Structure formats: structure tokens, C-alpha cells
Amino acid sequence: MKKYIDSGKKDTRSGFGEGLLRAGKADERVVALTADLKGSLKMDAFAAEFPERFIQCGIAEANMVGAAAGLAIAGKIPFIGSFAEFVTGRVYDQLRQEVAYGNTNVKIASSHAGITLGEDGATHQTMEDIALMRALPGMVVINPCDYNQTMQATIAAAKYQGPVYLRFGRPSVPNFTDPEEPFEIGKAYVMNEGKDATVFCCGHLVWEALQAAEILEAEGISLEVVNVATIKPLDEDAIIASIKKTGKAIVAEEHNMAGGLGEAIAGVLAQKYPAKLEFMNGGDRFGQTGTPAELMALYGLDAAHIADKVRAVLK
Amino acid sequence: MDKENLQKIASQVRRDLIRMVTSAKSGHPGGSMSTTDILTALYFEVMDHNPATWTRDGKGQDQFILSAGHLAPVYYSILARAGYFPVSELGTLRKMGSRLQGHPSIRRGLPGITQCSGSLGQGVSVAAGLALAKKLDGDKHFVYVLCGDGESEEGQIWEGAEFATHHSLGNLIGMTDWNGQQIDGPVESVSGGGDLQLKWQAFGWNTVTADGHDMEAIVTAFQKAKEMGKKTNRPTMILFKTDMGHGVDFMAGTHKWHGKAPSAEQCEAALAQLEETLGDY
Numbered sequence: 001m002k003k004y005i006d007s008g009k010k011d012t013r014s015g016f017g018e019g020l021l022r023a024g025k026a027d028e029r030v031v032a033l034t035a036d037l038k039g040s041l042k043m044d045a046f047a048a049e050f051p052e053r054f055i056q057c058g059i060a061e062a063n064m065v066g067a068a069a070g071l072a073i074a075g076k077i078p079f080i081g082s083f084a085e086f087v088t089g090r091v092y093d094q095l096r097q098e099v100a101y102g103n104t105n106v107k108i109a110s111s112h113a114g115i116t117l118g119e120d121g122a123t124h125q126t127m128e129d130i131a132l133m134r135a136l137p138g139m140v141v142i143n144p145c146d147y148n149q150t151m152q153a154t155i156a157a158a159k160y161q162g163p164v165y166l167r168f169g170r171p172s173v174p175n176f177t178d179p180e181e182p183f184e185i186g187k188a189y190v191m192n193e194g195k196d197a198t199v200f201c202c203g204h205l206v207w208e209a210l211q212a213a214e215i216l217e218a219e220g221i222s223l224e225v226v227n228v229a230t231i232k233p234l235d236e237d238a239i240i241a242s243i244k245k246t247g248k249a250i251v252a253e254e255h256n257m258a259g260g261l262g263e264a265i266a267g268v269l270a271q272k273y274p275a276k277l278e279f280m281n282g283g284d285r286f287g288q289t290g291t292p293a294e295l296m297a298l299y300g301l302d303a304a305h306i307a308d309k310v311r312a313v314l315k
Numbered sequence: 316m317d318k319e320n321l322q323k324i325a326s327q328v329r330r331d332l333i334r335m336v337t338s339a340k341s342g343h344p345g346g347s348m349s350t351t352d353i354l355t356a357l358y359f360e361v362m363d364h365n366p367a368t369w370t371r372d373g374k375g376q377d378q379f380i381l382s383a384g385h386l387a388p389v390y391y392s393i394l395a396r397a398g399y400f401p402v403s404e405l406g407t408l409r410k411m412g413s414r415l416q417g418h419p420s421i422r423r424g425l426p427g428i429t430q431c432s433g434s435l436g437q438g439v440s441v442a443a444g445l446a447l448a449k450k451l452d453g454d455k456h457f458v459y460v461l462c463g464d465g466e467s468e469e470g471q472i473w474e475g476a477e478f479a480t481h482h483s484l485g486n487l488i489g490m491t492d493w494n495g496q497q498i499d500g501p502v503e504s505v506s507g508g509g510d511l512q513l514k515w516q517a518f519g520w521n522t523v524t525a526d527g528h529d530m531e532a533i534v535t536a537f538q539k540a541k542e543m544g545k546k547t548n549r550p551t552m553i554l555f556k557t558d559m560g561h562g563v564d565f566m567a568g569t570h571k572w573h574g575k576a577p578s579a580e581q582c583e584a585a586l587a588q589l590e591e592t593l594g595d596y
Contacts, residue, residue, distance in 0.1 A: 063440040063474035070444020102431045
């Protein structure tokens with residue numbers, strides 16, 4: 001199988017920070033807004049380089065969304081950054097009216113998504129955000145897998161005309177994709193070609209699935225790993241092609257069942273290529289306090305659990 | 316200013332919106348009538364705008380955001396009478412396929428609409444974003460936003476108020492339709508505690524108060540607001556004292572016409588009190 005090397009653990013939010021800086025250098029219309037989370041969203045470098053284009057909004061997310069819409073209408077390319085829960089659920093109606101319905105060119109930078117936020121607990125760990133954002137007509141939903149891909153996805157989001165939801169996380173995780181590979185919105189990346197089963201995944205689960213593939217390779221099992229980094233619009237052709245090849249598939253994500261990647265893929269397959277799917281996700285639960293690794297194990301979202309699930313599917 | 320001409324336009328706009336809402340059998344005439352004079356003055360005397368060259372990004376022109384989106388009837392009539400689209404289209408309000416959606420939408424290609432509104436309390440934020448963009452771009456034009464007094468119960472209004480002060484948006488001018496009424500009754504009986512003018516002042520805004528049905532007072536208030544904004548680099552709120560349903564005796568001063576269409580007979584009775592000055596659509 002294709003070997004992926006971890007070039008050193010990095011947080012995906014820092015990939016966003018680097019991507020924002022590069023996008024800002026490439027296009028002076030790019031502006032960044034945050035609700036008192038400049039450091040957490042890694043906007044410091046952008047703010048230092050472009051002080052006039054960094055807009056501090058204070059702890060007032062609803063206003064941040066509206067102000068970003070105004071800036072976008074006037075021709076700017078605003079990125080609004082906060083924790084995933086506070087830039088989705090807290091401001092859902094604002095995103096709906098000002099960004100989605102208003103069709104404004106706003107990029108939602110959503111950090112600390114999922115249970116890997118860790119110790120802060122369930123108030124901050126949204127496992128519902130993908131569902132909320134998928135439901136908004138016209139919203140592009142992206143959940144890249146590591147630092148490099150988050151950086152490239154940020155650059156791609158800045159170039160794309162229209163609302164984008166860009167989801168990433170808090171902890172340092174392996175960084176293993178090509179830093180120079182441009183991100184293609186709407187493309188599912190086949191990370192590893194296999195023939196016995198497919199794991200469709202996104203975000204932090206991509207590395208875990210690749211680790212599972214290595215474990216299983218030693219057992220003679222060939223696992224295909226598809227990084228569905230864009231959850232909406234979905235790369236239907238790539239998904240159907242993979243399941244046609246392997247015949248068995250699992251969807252793994254750091255999100256609850258309702259409205260996540262699993263249901264998105266199930267919706268496509270039900271219409272176009274009916275096939276049985278297994279799901280690995282948060283179920284119908286809230287998160288809790290713990291370290292990211294402890295929680296991913298507890299919720300069954302690590303490499304060992306993925307390998308177990310594949311073995312079970314192949315039995 | 317030509318006070319008589321503005322009054323003529325306002326009379327026609329009130330006729331328009333009553334006929335529109337009657338034809339649609341739903342809509343919001345009350346607040347539309349309390350803001351008719353303000354918006355007439357704004358579009359026909361105060362704002363630097365040009366329907367022929369208008370674009371959504373508002374570059375090189377003054378901009379207007381209707382935060383209280385349910386005032387769509389008066390907004391549409393004003394835009395049509397100002398030349399943004401044919402007045403003949405006014406009769407399509409709230410009908411299937413119309414560009415005149417129940418609440419303002421940018422989705423239908425209706426010229427003059429800068430942003431969608433309807434869910435309340437969001438317009439100050441949008442207008443602040445527009446005003447900040449103008450500041451960043453060195454565009455000296457103003458951004459205007461209209462809110463209701465009932466709408467000001469929304470918390471986001473005050474988030475926007477604080478933001479605009481913090482970012483020194485002297486080019487942002489707010490208008491409150493201070494008619495004292497909302498759907499469920501008089502504002503004071505529903506929620507609105509405290510002094511609205513003091514609230515805006517506490518958030519760092521300049522404030523001006525004016526009679527929202529006196530054309531001279533309205534235009535003077537706008538001139539004052541622009542001067543204050545330029546001088547202080549702070550946003551300015553004009554609190555216009557108005558009557559819901561103003562212009563028709565049986566509709567005035569009550570919340571009962573907030574969101575109710577007149578019957579055909581009531582429409583005729585209302586029109587009898589409003590001179591047709593520019594020709595009905």
C-alpha cells in the first residue's frame with residue numbers, strides 16, 4: 001500500500017492560519033474576522049501582516065456573521081473564525097439569512113470541531129455542525145484531514161466564489177499530505193487503493209483509517225481509504241466507483257450520525273447504487289471531558305476500532 | 316428641498332402599499348405607513364444614489380439596508396417610484412414568481428435590494444460591515460439602516476451597535492421607526508424596558524430625535540446625523556417618532572394593522588384619504 005509519512009504533528013487550525021496568510025497575500029480582498037479567538041484560530045500572523053484587514057468582533061458571533069456579509073457584499077472575501085459550535089449552531093439563523101440565502105462570499109472558519117477538542121467537554125464539542133451546514137442550500141462543506149490539506153483548502157476556499165464551511169480541529173495530529181498539492185473542492189481523494197473494503201472518511205479519521213489499512217495489510221486485507229474532504233458537494237462518481245470495486249464500505253467521521261458524512265453517502269447510494277454501509281460516528285450522543293486520544297478510543301473512532309470494523313464486515 | 320414634492324411622493328407611496336397589501340391579501344401595512352415619510356425623504360432628498368448605475372456592492376453610492384424586512388411594501392414602492400424597476404410590477408407583491416417576495420430577497424434580481432431581510436435584528440450588523448468596507452476602501456459615502464423599536468428587543472442589534480462604535484463607523488446612520496407598536500401590542504407592554512435613546516447613547520452612538528412625519532424635520536435630522544458622524548467618527552441613530560398606520564385615520568396609532576391586509580372596502584376607504592399624485596400603478 002501507499003506509505004504515508006507523518007512529517008511531524010501539527011494542528012489543522014495552524015494549517016488554516018497559514019492558508020489564511022497566503023490567501024491574504026495573494027488577494028487583498030481577503031479579510032479576517034474573529035469573535036475574541038484570534039489566537040485559537042491562529043490568525044495572529046494574518047493580523048500582524050494585515051492589521052487593517054483583521055477585524056476583531058469581540059464575543060458577539062451573531063454580529064460577526066452580519067458584518068462579514070456586509071463586507072462580502074461590498075466586495076471583500078471575509079473569513080469568520082470561531083469554535084465550531086459558536087460559528088454554526090449559535091448563529092444558524094444569521095448564517096441562513098445573511099450568508100446562504102443572501103449568497104454572500106463568506107468563508108466560515110470552524111475550529112475545535114468534534115470530540116478531539118478534548119478537555120473543555122460537550123458544550124464546546126459540536127458533533128452536529130456538518131449536519132447544520134449541509135442543510136443550508138448552496139453551502140460548500142469541507143473537512144480536510146491534516147495541516148497541509150487545511151492550508152490548501154483555505155486557499156481554495158478564498159478563490160471559490162460563494163459560501164464555504166471549512167471545518168478543522170484543535171489537537172496536533174499527523175501531517176502527511178503533500179503540502180504543494182492544491183485542494184480541489186468537490187473531489188474525494190483516494191488515499192490508498194484497495195480491493196476488499198472501502199473506508200470513506202474525513203478530517204482526523206483519515207489518518208486513523210490509513211493506520212488501520214497498514215494493520216490490515218499485515219493480515220492480508222486490502223483496504224481502500226477515500227478521503228471525502230468535501231462533504232458537500234459530494235464526489236458521487238468517486239464514491240460509487242469505490243464501492244463498485246470493493247463491494248463493502250464503512251463511513252467513519254468525527255460527527256454524529258444525523259446529517260453527517262455517513263448519511264450523505266447513504267443518500268447517494270440509495271438513489272444510484274444501493275449497497276449496505278456500516279457507520280462509525282458519535283451516534284446520537286454528546287461529547288465529554290477527556291484527552292482527544294482517550295475520547296476517540298471511547299467513541300470508537302481510532303485505527304484499532306476501524307480495523308475491527310473492517311474485519312467484522314469481511315467475515 | 317421641495318417639501319410639497321416629497322409629500323406628494325409619500326401620498327402616492329401610501330396608496331401603492333395599501334393597494335399592494337390589499338391585492339396580496341397579506342403583508343405589513345402598519346410599519347410601512349409609519350416609515351413612508353422617512354424613506355421618501357431618504358431616497359428622494361438625502362441619499363446619493365443612482366438607480367441607473369446601482370450595483371449590489373454599492374460602490375460609489377450611499378447604501379440602504381432594511382433591517383425590518385417586513386416593511387417590504389413601502390420599500391418596494393419607494394424603489395419603484397425612484398426608478399429601480401417598473402411601478403407596474405408593484406401589483407405582483409407576494410405572488411408566485413414575483414421578484415417582490417414577501418420579504419426582500421436578493422435572489423430574484425430585483426434592482427435596489429442589497430441584502431435579504433426578514434429575520435429581525437440583523438441589519439445593523441450588515442450595515443456596519445458595509446460601512447467598514449467603505450472605510451477600508453476610502454469611499455466617503457454613507458450607509459443607512461432602518462430598524463423598528465420592537466425589533467430593537469433583539470440582542471444582535473446591540474452587538475452591532477457596540478461593533479460600529481468600536482470601529483469608529485461615522486459613516487453609519489441608523490433610523491429607528493419609533494412607533495411604539497409591535498405585533499402583540501404597545502412596545503412598553505410587550506417588552507421594551509428602559510429609554511431607547513439612552514441605550515443608543517450608552518453604546519457610544521450619537522442620537523438625534525425627530526418627528527417622522529414632518530418632512531422638514533426629517534431632512535434636517537439626516538443632515539444633522541451626517542454632520543455628527545463626520546465630526547465624531549461615531550455612528551448616529553435617528554429616532555423618528557412615528558405613528559403606525561400614519562396617513563389613514565382608522566389605521567393609525569394601533570398595532571392592529573401591523574400585519575393585516577385591508578379588505579376591499581377598507582382599502583377604498585383608506586385610498587379616499589390619500590391623494591393620487593403620481594398615478595396609481
